[in-house]
Amino acid sequence: MPIKAKMAIEIPEKMLAAQVVEFKKPYKIAELPTPGKNLDENDMLVKVAVGSLCHTDGMVTDGLMGTKLPCIASHEGSGTVVKVGSAISEFKPGDRVLCSLTYHRCRACADCLGPEGDQQYCANVGGYLGVTVDGSFAEYEVVDGRECCHLPDNVSFQSAAPLACAGITVWGGLVRAGLKSGESVAIVGGGGGLGHLGVQFAKALGLRVIDIDARDEGLALAKECGADTIRDARKSKEKVVEEVKKVTGGQGADATLNVSDHESAAATRAAVTKMHSILVQIAQPPNVSVPFAELVFRDIRIHGSLTSSRGECKKMLEVVSKNNIKVKTNTFKGIKEVPKAVELAHSGKMQGKPVVLIDEEAIENEKKSGLKMV
Incomplete structure (x- = not known):
């Protein structure tokens, strides 16, 4: 049976996050105001279940991606929708989602107006989560609801998060x-x-x-x-x-x-x-x-080849679900362990991807669902 999230989630005033505050320096773990009080009509507020570390995160911290500081790190996230903008009809609170790193593409350039399967770039994109706008190493993040994808019932938050960039790339x-x-x-x-x-x-x-x-x-x-x-x-x-x-x-x-x-x-x-x-x-x-x-x-x-489109992301998730594809993960519990994930990634000894488990309740609900998760 599908995993049911609690429909009424109390959104706190403050949340924990890992920020880039200075280039070539470690992330700062900080308590910040929870975003999403005044959502854009096309946005959603997601309670992040899992955030994952990517090679590009190192490029961000090195100052190579045009990031304006401070910026919450990670562009690989999965979680539960807790609030939707007025123009979003495809998702509702309680839905499990893969958070797209693309934020507010212009929807007017040649790439945006092409077939959905070709929409991988945008000449005037509003930003990229964890790169130029706040990302997934936080308890809550704002995402573009037009870019995200539903998670198949048997794809866990832990497996899904690395698919947001590593997988679709x-x-x-x-x-x-x-x-x-x-x-x-x-x-x-x-x-x-x-x-x-x-x-x-x-x-x-x-x-x-x-x-x-x-x-x-x-x-x-x-x-x-x-x-x-x-x-x-x-x-x-x-x-x-x-x-x-x-x-x-x-x-x-x-x-x-x-x-x-x-x-x-x-x-x-x-x-x-x-x-x-x-x-x-x-x-x-x-x-x-x-x-x-x-x-x-x-x-x-x-x-x-940089990444791919939302249409291809949906196909990828279908293949992951159908073929029981496993994401090799190295798990860390909580935002405060993000520095340990970075240390492992830089060790040269890692297999797979480092992931940070953020919403432990949502992860426990998956385990109790009775589904065989990938």
């Missing part, structure tokens, strides 16, 4: 690769936070998956998630290419996804890609460097 990369069931995809960094989701998504879509990773933890996680072949990127590029060709009939992968920001990753990915095929760049290193011989002589196309 790697899903968008697979969409742009344009592969058919039975074809092969090489994922460089397939044992990381994005990559282990990409491995499972690809398998659910009927693809053969080759993981190329440079960490023992990453290789182990990719294998655990169902990768058909794992290859160690710490070997020479020539050896990795030789090994990939062995498992692809001498051709190379039908497409590759790069979710590693190592300086050599893009070059390796181009080299293992089949001639005339596509290389999807998802990772965000300072520079993407590919030898011209790989690019020109082998006719490799590079497609940059």
Whole structure:
């Protein structure tokens, strides 16, 4: 049976949150006024159940994303709707939602007016949660109700939060690769936070998956998630290419996804890609460097991919629900443990994603629902 949240939630005057108050400094844990007293007609107030840490959060704290300070961190959140704006009809208090990081797109530019499945960017977006407006490392957050998605009953808050960015980002990369069931995809960094989701998504879509990773933890996680072949990127590029060709009939992968920001990753990915095929760049290193011989002589196309649309997000959630896709999480309890999550993320030893459990009552209600949660 569907999970029922309490319909009447008393919204406190104050809440706990983790803020970026100074670049290149740790988050500040602070008590702040609860937002949402005067909601825009298209907004919702969400009681955050789980907030997740993403690679981009580090770029925010480094001052690389144009963030105006102070700003509540995290753009990966899931929770329960407690209040809706007057123009929102799709959601009601008590609904479980995945919080979209996109806030107030202009809905007038060419991207916004295209088919819903193509609406991944906006020329005049109002902001991005946890990047340019307050995000999910808080007990409550304001989101754009036109951008969020209902959670399937069997998808837990804990699994859902990382899907708000990591999940939809790697899903968008697979969409742009344009592969058919039975074809092969090489994922460089397939044992990381994005990559282990990409491995499972690809398998659910009927693809053969080759993981190329440079960490023992990453290789182990990719294998655990169902990768058909794992290859160690710490070997020479020539050896990795030789090994990939062995498992692809001498051709190379039908497409590759790069979710590693190592300086050599893009070059390796181009080299293992089949001639005339596509290389999807998802990772965000300072520079993407590919030898011209790989690019020109082998006719490799590079497609940059940032995220994806609400329409694709709905499809992703359906695949997660139907295929019992697991998000590898490292859990921390409460806003005050956000610094510990950051420490683990920077350790180099982490498998999967660090998540902060914020609304423990909502999480307990999931456990009591009797549903087998993913």
